[in-house]
Amino acid sequence: MLLTSIGRALPAFLLFTGALGTPVEQRQASVDTFITSQRAVSIEGVLANIGADGSKAQGAAAGIVVASPSRSNPDYWYTWTRDSALTYKALVERFIAGDTTLRKKLDEYVSSQTYLQTVSNPSGGPDTGGLGEPKFNVDRTAFTGAWGRPQRDGPPLRATALTLYANWLIANGNTTQAANTLWPIIAKDLAYAVKYWNQTGFDLWEEVNGSSFFTLAATHRALAEGAALATKLSKTCDGCATAAPQILCFLQGFWTGSYIDSNINVNDGRTGKDVNSIISSIHTLDPASACTSTTFQPCSSRALLNHKAVTDSFRTVYGVNNGIPQGKAVAVGRYSEDVYYNGNPWYLATLAAAEQLYAAVYQWNTIGSITVDSVSLPFFKDLLPSITTGTYASGSATFKSIVSAVTTYGDGYVAVVQKYTPANGGLAEQFDKSSGSPLSAVDLTWSYAAFLTATDRRAGTVGPTWGEKSNNVPPTTCTAPPSCNVQVTFNERATTTFGENVFIVGQLTQLGNWDPNSAIPLSASKYTSSDPLWYATVSLPSSTSFAYKYIRKTSSGTVVWESDPNRSYTTSSGCGSTSTQNDTWR
Ligand code: NOJ
Ligand code: NOJ
Numbered sequence: 112m113l114l115t116s117i118g119r120a121l122p123a124f125l126l127f128t129g130a131l132g133t134p135v136e137q138r139q140a141s142v143d144t145f146i147t148s149q150r151a152v153s154i155e156g157v158l159a160n161i162g163a164d165g166s167k168a169q170g171a172a173a174g175i176v177v178a179s180p181s182r183s184n185p186d187y188w189y190t191w192t193r194d195s196a197l198t199y200k201a202l203v204e205r206f207i208a209g210d211t212t213l214r215k216k217l218d219e220y221v222s223s224q225t226y227l228q229t230v231s232n233p234s235g236g237p238d239t240g241g242l243g244e245p246k247f248n249v250d251r252t253a254f255t256g257a258w259g260r261p262q263r264d265g266p267p268l269r270a271t272a273l274t275l276y277a278n279w280l281i282a283n284g285n286t287t288q289a290a291n292t293l294w295p296i297i298a299k300d301l302a303y304a305v306k307y308w309n310q311t312g313f314d315l316w317e318e319v320n321g322s323s324f325f326t327l328a329a330t331h332r333a334l335a336e337g338a339a340l341a342t343k344l345s346k347t348c349d350g351c352a353t354a355a356p357q358i359l360c361f362l363q364g365f366w367t368g369s370y371i372d373s374n375i376n377v378n379d380g381r382t383g384k385d386v387n388s389i390i391s392s393i394h395t396l397d398p399a400s401a402c403t404s405t406t407f408q409p410c411s412s413r414a415l416l417n418h419k420a421v422t423d424s425f426r427t428v429y430g431v432n433n434g435i436p437q438g439k440a441v442a443v444g445r446y447s448e449d450v451y452y453n454g455n456p457w458y459l460a461t462l463a464a465a466e467q468l469y470a471a472v473y474q475w476n477t478i479g480s481i482t483v484d485s486v487s488l489p490f491f492k493d494l495l496p497s498i499t500t501g502t503y504a505s506g507s508a509t510f511k512s513i514v515s516a517v518t519t520y521g522d523g524y525v526a527v528v529q530k531y532t533p534a535n536g537g538l539a540e541q542f543d544k545s546s547g548s549p550l551s552a553v554d555l556t557w558s559y560a561a562f563l564t565a566t567d568r569r570a571g572t573v574g575p576t577w578g579e580k581s582n583n584v585p586p587t588t589c590t591a592p593p594s595c596n597v598q599v600t601f602n603e604r605a606t607t608t609f610g611e612n613v614f615i616v617g618q619l620t621q622l623g624n625w626d627p628n629s630a631i632p633l634s635a636s637k638y639t640s641s642d643p644l645w646y647a648t649v650s651l652p653s654s655t656s657f658a659y660k661y662i663r664k665t666s667s668g669t670v671v672w673e674s675d676p677n678r679s680y681t682t683s684s685g686c687g688s689t690s691t692q693n694d695t696w697r
Contacts, residue, residue, distance in 0.1 A: 150562065160177045174219030179555045225295070237299070270297045270333040302350075305351060323374055371388035385421065386421055386443055390460075409466075442544070458540070481514075483501055538554065600690070602694065605645055610666030612632060616662055656680070
């Protein structure tokens with residue numbers, strides 16, 4: 112049966128040679144054709160969304176990546192640190208692979224981010240948590256509206272994009288630019304990561320305030336390669352080398368035994384099967400790595416079983432997936448419980464599923480063997496029902512069958528994207544789960560970048576190593592990082608009637624995560640009619656910015672919120688320090 116599938120592919124091989132040099136079946140020729148034209152549309156789509164000269168980014172400052180030109184329903188006319196960094200990571204890889212025309216764009220990104228790091232915003236100032244701000248206006252001013260903040264993936268993702276560029280500069284005779292222009296940005300992002308990695312924050316989908324697998328995986332990579340870059344540049348990266356193994360230790364706790372639980376330390380009522388984890392694996396691909404499960408490498412047993420768990424979770428929730436048998440590619444969204452735009456498949460999520468498969472094939476070809484073990488067996492069985500556990504060397508028929516089947520499976524995800532891509536190649540954020548029509552933000556930069564990276568992997572193009580090999584052994588026990596808390600006393604003057612009580616509620620776990628049922632009660636022990644003081648002293652993490660409000664609960668249990676806007680506060684950096692905030696009910 113395994114031999115048959117190889118045999119069947121041989122005649123087609125003469126006509127259509129896949130970019131991997133592996134035989135592809137004739138019906139995939141249209142995928143190849145689609146990829147060629149869609150790659151051209153995608154690089155154009157990315158560049159059109161970058162200021163100052165991008166055709167769809169007019170008004171955005173130089174080097175600023177606009178998430179989408181959509182100005183309403185939804186309004187994505189902002190620059191997100193995450194989208195920008197992932198996009199620029201793809202551009203740097205493309206530059207390294209030979210597209211020298213991108214040099215100016217890379218340097219403009221460097222300048223734009225140097226500036227953005229100085230902009231105080233609702234997450235804090237430059238040294239007090241502000242780097243965790245998720246998005247800015249396209250003219251580089253702060254966005255001050257309500258948002259799920261902070262998001263701690265931005266700094267490590269940016270550090271990684273810039274580290275790739277810095278290493279290229281060093282290798283190409285421009286250590287000065289790397290040291291003087293790039294390192295200062297990278298150093299600030301790494302310092303942020305060292306300081307805050309153990310604090311909760313919002314996930315990449317801007318919804319869940321907890322510990323996100325993606326954020327921590329990105330942080331681990333950034334600190335590992337950042338420490339190495341510092342050494343190369345004779346700089347120091349304080350705390351990077353000690354935090355990295357602790358984060359790796361922490362990451363092991365997201366593995367449930369059958370999939371990665373993408374969000375922990377939060378009660379979000381979800382399974383945790385989320386493309387968050389697949390995007391983590393593809394982001395941390397190291398071409399020099401073995402299929403290491405501790406770092407959830409694309410070809411690792413854990414990441415393969417997780418790929419199955421996550422993609423299977425979408426089989427029954429989207430009409431467009433109806434009738435697609437097990438083992439064949441489906442449309443993939445963020446997570447099955449998603450309700451954003453009623454919950455639909457996303458182009459970048461479906462492409463991430465393809466990218467992991469192509470990356471795994473790359474890794475197997477590099478390593479020269481494939482190990483199927485009891486963890487990964489269910490993944491492989493979907494594709495090759497008669498496969499058994501074992502290690503298959505690159506010359507073997509089974510090795511070839513696996514590579515062929517996994518490549519075909521990856522092409523299936525690209526074919527799903529192809530099916531729901533309009534004729535002009537425009538990639539929106541989502542496509543309708545029933546009709547397949549493009550939905551939400553048009554021309555989403557991240558969708559285009561995801562197309563480029565997925566098809567780069569398919570062609571065997573990967574970025575340089577980030578040192579996974581020397582950063583993949585977690586310490587046997589995780590030492591709890593030193594907790595650094597501060598005491599803040601909140602004084603709220605609120606005239607109340609008998610039976611009413613005042614509470615504080617806000618964006619932090621310690622403040623009930625905005626849930627009135629988990630709000631912190633204030634004491635009325637000092638309340639007088641001339642000084643209606645309600646107060647509480649709360650222990651909060653240091654150097655943290657957050658939004659909060661007071662609420663009152665009446666004797667009948669009704670919750671009354673203070674009027675808008677939210678209040679905001681940034682705790683001091685001094686461990687154990689005390690401070691007081693005076694507010695009056697509004
Ligand atoms: C906008 C965010 O960008 C999106 O990810 C989220 O799902 C919605 N807000 C709803 O919170
Ligand atoms: C919503 C997505 O959930 C988030 O990840 C992204 O950063 C923004 N849209 C902008 O594209």
